[in-house]
Amino acid sequence: MENACSRTVQFGAHRDIIREGDQPEECHVLLDGFVCRYKLLSDGNRQILSFHVPGDLYDTQNLLLPYTDHNIGSLTNCTVALMPHKAVIEMAEDFPRIGRALWKETLIDAAIFREWITNIGRRSAYARIAHLICETYVRLAAVGLAPDFTTAWPITQADIGDSQGLSTVHVNRTIQELRGAGLIKLEKKRLVIQDWEGLKSAAGFDPAYLRLRVAPVIVHGPNQALMPAPTAV
Amino acid sequence: MENACSRTVQFGAHRDIIREGDQPEECHVLLDGFVCRYKLLSDGNRQILSFHVPGDLYDTQNLLLPYTDHNIGSLTNCTVALMPHKAVIEMAEDFPRIGRALWKETLIDAAIFREWITNIGRRSAYARIAHLICETYVRLAAVGLAPDFTTAWPITQADIGDSQGLSTVHVNRTIQELRGAGLIKLEKKRLVIQDWEGLKSAAGFDPAYLRLRVAPVIVHGPNQALMPAPTAV
DNA sequence: CGGGGCGTTGACTGAGATCAATTATGGTGG
DNA sequence: CCACCATAATTGATCTCAGTCAACGCCCCG
Numbered sequence: 001m002e003n004a005c006s007r008t009v010q011f012g013a014h015r016d017i018i019r020e021g022d023q024p025e026e027c028h029v030l031l032d033g034f035v036c037r038y039k040l041l042s043d044g045n046r047q048i049l050s051f052h053v054p055g056d057l058y059d060t061q062n063l064l065l066p067y068t069d070h071n072i073g074s075l076t077n078c079t080v081a082l083m084p085h086k087a088v089i090e091m092a093e094d095f096p097r098i099g100r101a102l103w104k105e106t107l108i109d110a111a112i113f114r115e116w117i118t119n120i121g122r123r124s125a126y127a128r129i130a131h132l133i134c135e136t137y138v139r140l141a142a143v144g145l146a147p148d149f150t151t152a153w154p155i156t157q158a159d160i161g162d163s164q165g166l167s168t169v170h171v172n173r174t175i176q177e178l179r180g181a182g183l184i185k186l187e188k189k190r191l192v193i194q195d196w197e198g199l200k201s202a203a204g205f206d207p208a209y210l211r212l213r214v215a216p217v218i219v220h221g222p223n224q225a226l227m228p229a230p231t232a233v
Numbered sequence: 234m235e236n237a238c239s240r241t242v243q244f245g246a247h248r249d250i251i252r253e254g255d256q257p258e259e260c261h262v263l264l265d266g267f268v269c270r271y272k273l274l275s276d277g278n279r280q281i282l283s284f285h286v287p288g289d290l291y292d293t294q295n296l297l298l299p300y301t302d303h304n305i306g307s308l309t310n311c312t313v314a315l316m317p318h319k320a321v322i323e324m325a326e327d328f329p330r331i332g333r334a335l336w337k338e339t340l341i342d343a344a345i346f347r348e349w350i351t352n353i354g355r356r357s358a359y360a361r362i363a364h365l366i367c368e369t370y371v372r373l374a375a376v377g378l379a380p381d382f383t384t385a386w387p388i389t390q391a392d393i394g395d396s397q398g399l400s401t402v403h404v405n406r407t408i409q410e411l412r413g414a415g416l417i418k419l420e421k422k423r424l425v426i427q428d429w430e431g432l433k434s435a436a437g438f439d440p441a442y443l444r445l446r447v448a449p450v451i452v453h454g455p456n457q458a459l460m461p462a463p464t465a466v
Numbered sequence: 467c468g469g470g471g472c473g474t475t476g477a478c479t480g481a482g483a484t485c486a487a488t489t490a491t492g493g494t495g496g
Numbered sequence: 497c498c499a500c501c502a503t504a505a506t507t508g509a510t511c512t513c514a515g516t517c518a519a520c521g522c523c524c525c526g
Contacts, residue, residue, distance in 0.1 A: 037347075041355055041356075046355075047355045049347045049350055061344070065337065065340055065444060069344055070347065096326045102336075103332075103335075104297040104298065106336065106343060107293075108298070109343055110294065110339060110343040110346055111298075113346035113347055113350060114270075114346055117280060120353045120398065121398030122274055158472080158473095162354075165353065165355060166514075167514070167515050167516075168473085169514085169515075169516080172474060172475085173475090173514090204274060204275055211298060357481080358481075389503085389505090390506095402483075402485095403482050403483070405507085408505095409506085
């Protein structure tokens with residue numbers, strides 16, 4: 001898999017890495033930094049569709065679909081490995097397990113989108129934000145980036161609002177409630193989870209949909225090296 | 234592909250076809266009727282994640298993921314073709330185009346989920362419901378089930394509410410607004426779109442994400458027979 | 467040290483939820 | 497054919513969560 005990486009690219013913070021309508025020729029693997037997937041509406045509103053952490057393949061759909069229907073933007077400085085589509089497709093055909101692993105990643109992405117629909121559609125602002133924090137924390141922990149319930153948190157309150165269908169003002173007040181309840185500390189781009197059980201319970205969070213702690217018999221995909229087993233879940 | 238179908242099954246209306254936690258051994262192809270995908274929250278709320286029309290493969294994720302994280306329920310009487318996972322996986326490996334076509338379907342599903350996130354997160358109730366109607370209409374038209382802007386509509390107002398994060402009362406009032414604006418007629422399980430351009434514009438609907446009207450060079454998957462080219466889009 | 471991004475606060479507003487009936491509608495059995 | 501029942505649609509009154517508008521403060525960075 002590593003052989004397929006043609007090159008590594010750097011992006012500054014707050015740059016568009018992929019734009020709606022683009023027809024990328026390469027798959028992206030995020031090696032370092034944070035990106036988000038988002039759509040812009042005609043009225044200027046933004047909807048963030050997902051956040052991505054190091055290890056994520058955030059652009060597999062263009063392997064099979066001709067153009068992109070959303071944007072990918074960097075939240076921080078990023079390092080990205082690029083793999084030409086052609087090489088990936090050939091590899092997937094020559095090694096069915098690799099193809100299945102890539103496909104499986106897209107199925108998990110879809111599961112995350114479904115959970116976001118549930119979150120935005122049927123949970124309160126308080127639970128929604130708690131849920132986003134739970135999910136992001138677990139995914140960061142899974143790649144070893146959240147030891148001791150502590151992690152870098154480059155997602156601004158405006159980003160949270162645009163991801164959860166809330167205004168920044170209300171995000172601010174809700175985060176103050178989460179702090180006041182002793183669940184989290186969140187300041188200066190740093191998140192500390194003070195009460196993991198309490199946070200999960202406030203969010204109604206069940207990490208099963210992320211498929212991280214897998215059953216013993218599951219076949220591991222080749223991106224296992226990029227995605228070590230969860231540590232502090 | 235048809236050879237892989239081991240059998241055909243019938244379901245009554247309002248039955249669970251697949252339940253959370255199930256480990257299905259077969260892929261489902263909806264031949265006739267309507268189903269929805271949904272999650273139940275601990276507080277009893279329901280979030281509908283997608284609606285499916287004849288021709289849809291609504292359960293491919295279990296090909297690669299061991300258990301289901303949501304439910305599939307029938308809205309009407311349904312006829313479903315079942316294909317054993319083993320046969321599908323083997324076919325996907327022997328004929329890479331089939332594997333790619335299945336994978337591509339899951340990528341389009343994910344695109345639809347993303348559009349729903351955008352819908353629920355950032356659009357008004359009026360636009361949300363208009364958008365749901367646009368999407369469902371286009372998908373029905375694509376399989377020839379919506380001639381003359383008219384189609385069966387088994388989705389109740391409660392279903393619409395649970396899919397768009399709205400209460401049934403508000404769905405009712407919003408539908409009355411859509412009717413009052415001369416955009417749709419919707420009564421007795423029957424939808425007529427009276428002003429397609431107006432409806433699209435109210436919804437901010439752009440069908441590109443459904444990937445139905447494909448560019449001339451795209452390789453068609455084997456489910457083409459189940460999914461004829463769009464007619465009245 | 468100045469400016470822009472981000473976080474915070476207060477006052478006010480409004481879209482949509484909730485509660486509680488009431489009225490179709492369609493299917494079913496007698 | 498009709499009474500009955502469950503499901504679905506509709507209506508009115510009231511409430512509330514979250515949005516909007518408008519400042520202001522903080523902190524980082526050049």
